[in-house]
Amino acid sequence: LRRKGLAREFVNRIQKARKDLGFNVADRIAVEYAVPAALAAAIDEHRDYIAGEVLALELAGGAATQGVEAEIEGERIAFVLRRRAG
Numbered sequence: 001l002r003r004k005g006l007a008r009e010f011v012n013r014i015q016k017a018r019k020d021l022g023f024n025v026a027d028r029i030a031v032e033y034a035v036p037a038a039l040a041a042a043i044d045e046h047r048d049y050i051a052g053e054v055l056a057l058e059l060a061g062g063a064a065t066q067g068v069e070a071e072i073e074g075e076r077i078a079f080v081l082r083r084r085a086g
């Protein structure tokens with residue numbers, strides 16, 4: 001249940017970033033993220049849900065050194081959004 005809540009928070013942060021970056025509501029995206037282990041586990045477990053909610057064609061963990069920085073439950077996260085044809 002906790003992991004599902006973390007996944008929902010991640011979706012919320014991505015949706016806010018999509019809006020702030022001026023993406024169209026129908027734009028398909030790729031997400032590269034750098035997150036703590038607990039959130040990474042939640043993303044892995046709820047990958048299909050997250051991808052569907054944010055229209056992500058790709059969700060990849062890695063070293064998102066540039067882009068959006070946010071917090072979830074006091075933990076720093078970073079992610080990069082890119083438009084994708086889809």
